[in-house]
Amino acid sequence: MTKRDLEPKMASAKLVYQQLRHMILEFELYPGSRVTETELAEMFQVSRTPIREAVQRLESEGYLSVRPKQGCFIRDLDITRLMQYYDVRVALELFSLDKAALFMPDAQLEKLAADWDPVTQPGRSKSSEDMEARDESFHIRLAEGGGNFAVAEYLADVNNHIRVIRRLDFTQNQRVDLTYVEHHKICTYLLERDVAAAKNLMIGHVKRSEEFAKTLTLTQLAQTRIRARSRG
Incomplete structure (x- = not known):
């Protein structure tokens, strides 16, 4: 140790x-x-x-x-419990989008969209840890932009329990590319006040991470962590 x-x-x-x-x-x-x-x-x-x-x-x-x-x-890796955290996360994210559509200034949404431009991919790092931190920040900024800091705090708590899963999910370049596209589109939908489209995209965005978590066994977890560290 x-x-x-x-x-x-x-x-x-x-x-x-x-x-x-x-x-x-x-x-x-x-x-x-x-x-x-x-x-x-x-x-x-x-x-x-x-x-x-x-x-x-x-x-x-x-x-x-x-x-x-x-x-x-x-404690052992409890996939059932992880799925429960993802259920809570979806509910919090959708509530966050409702508030962001109503109260988040366009200038903030435009800045957030620019930060996730899928063409230039600003801030992209080879490190899955950095990417996971940026991803968390995106969702927290939406929650805070909607003015409900309690939601941001609850999201941060959920993130504490699923962080390693999300981090390992970003070891694949295509997953990173898709995240840029989806984050940018979510901001675009909110600017257009198309909350339904933003919510549908957000559900799919979170569910992809949830499906990745379901595939993990302890052996796969160890192997994925080793591969992630060797890359970064």
Whole structure:
């Protein structure tokens, strides 16, 4: 395991919790794998007390389970639960489009459309991580543009649970190309106040990512992550 040094003032249960949660969500700690408090304390260079508090919180939130005398076991990849997050995401995205069509200024929509011009593809990166971050930003900007920051916060939370899937989805160039086209069209539809067309396109856009998630097994996940890292 890689050591993660924390500044002395940062060596708290809260910050250990935040980093461990991030590692679980990013699959740096592999689903179903076992880790002990001693190993975690060594990894973070802290005592076992903040580790124990962080682990208890993560267990209460369902990220891992603790088995007496065996250690901590990272939650398995739960495709059913992932699909539930995608269902919630679709509902939030459609609500976001309704609000954006009503309240997002044309200048903001035009700027967002230009940022996703499929011809010039500004901001495109070879890194799937960068592409995934840009994709998240697009959807958050739509939610914020509609004036409902609660929706943006809920979308950000859903993204935390499906981020690694979306990131792996952007290891294929054709998926990146299609995302530019679809994002640009969604903005164009909103500028034309054609909310129905924007919603139909958004549903297909999200469902493609959902279908990709359904195809993943743990073995495929590991192989895809290795390929993504080698490219980037």
